[in-house]
Amino acid sequence: MISINNSSPLLRIAVTGITGRMGKKIIEYFLIKKNKQLSKKIILGAAIVRKNSSICGIDIGTFNKINEFGVKITDNLELIKDDFDTLIDFTAPDISIQYLNFCVKNNKSIVIGTTGFKQQHKNIIRNASKTIGVMYSANFSIGIALILKILHKITKIIGNNADISIIETHHNKKRDIPSGTAIMMQDLIRDTLQSIQTNKSINYNLKKRMYPSKQKNIIYDIPIHSIRIGNVVGEHTVLFNILGERLEITHKADDRAIFAYGALCAAIWLGCNKKGLFEIHDIL
Template sequence: MSDALLRIAVTGVTGRMGKEIVTCVVEGEKQFSQEIVLGAAITRLNAKICGMDVGVLINNDTLGIEITDNLESIKDNFDVLVDFTAPDISIEYLKFCVNNNKNIVIGTTGFNQIHKNLILNASHKIGIVFSSNFSIGVALISKLLHKITQIIGSTSDISIIETHHNRKRDIPSGTSLTMQNIIANALRSIHSNKIMDSNLDSTTYSSASSYNDILIHSIRAGDVVGEHTVLFAGPGERLEITHKASDRLIFAHGALRAAFWIGRDKIGLFDISDILEMDTLL
């Protein structure tokens, strides 16, 4: 194996996103086939699949990489950790990465403000790409939202409608909270009286959640991968911006793109828009 190859550790390999990312790396999806390799596969503590070859998990040939719950035993096998698990688990992985000088991509959602502060503090020591959504389409919408809100936000009723599969735990979604925060910051920039405070915490919401007149409606049904609509309703007209994800592969591609971008050496806190250099586009 070439030293130039970036070795990825994937957590939560039995989960939807973990399995998708492992498959993406192993099958050499798109531009990463010659640049990224799987270095380690990680699962929850004492899981029954510990010791299984990860290739079996994704219906592939054996790969010589055993699934493990012991990070210490595989710390020399990877350069960047990619994590889509749960908030408390992600924080433990983050602490391990800080202690072992490993960069990390975090796609977990549902963090509270204490978690977010820990991530921010860790970014002074290692490189972190932290995003609630790794879709290029959602990143583009997020940029557009700021500009649209500055123009019509103060005269519109604003709502966000998000739909996900019925097993998604966090309500509302991390993506909808990110959108809400973008809108809040844009309103603040034009001194709108709609917004007083933007300290958002995903643990305090229900299926219909209002934050200073920016309402989020959350739907959990079937096997929907993810849909987000932002509605600006003004006098005599309304504007709707919608993103629909039909395949988790787009999130896997985005996460791997983030891992390749952050590499071994970058330090700081970044999100998907930094990777896509969106400030130069919009």
């Protein structure tokens, strides 16, 4: 059990975008209690929707057609700022930045799973992490976190002698192309190849990717091929082709519940006392 504050041993979570794909999945963990271990460490403190939503004021349990839960849906952060410790956000870049600024102002931790950020957004996230705890990742799958570690090792061994490509497939409603996860993989592979060329070891982490390099680095061609079709949750494959053989590293997500679980685990790990910029592999 983690001690979060003086009044409660549980970490109080606020969830934004509760009518979206990820928001719904995260809320399910509280309403259905899918994971008993998580239930012992967190409670739902607030359920947040876009401004002027017609569902404001409805109990989150009633809205999801189960028993009344005791948390009213709201679009007013000021009204519920004392009801949560950590906010989990999977919305859109500009909206995420608004929530981030609120968290900085009110000393709340934040877990950000939104993708498609531009560099100016990343600069704001980086600066916010000097004041509060920020967990930011393009993918909250524990499997992806492990694959990133594997890709680093494979690239060190055969990267210089292989043709490398990335294929990513998502549902046809996904806005950002390529996916944030594919870019994360591309950055890791490029940084690893760069470290081999310069004989310098790298500690691959989020801060490195958030700070654009001013050095003249070699640009390695690691193409990303994006497919948008049907309702695919997410698939990523990295191909290493060397003479006469091909190695494929693949991750397939069949249910968004894995991202919800990862985000909640990240929120528990982050708590409300840490400060700095973190990503999902930090909790492994």
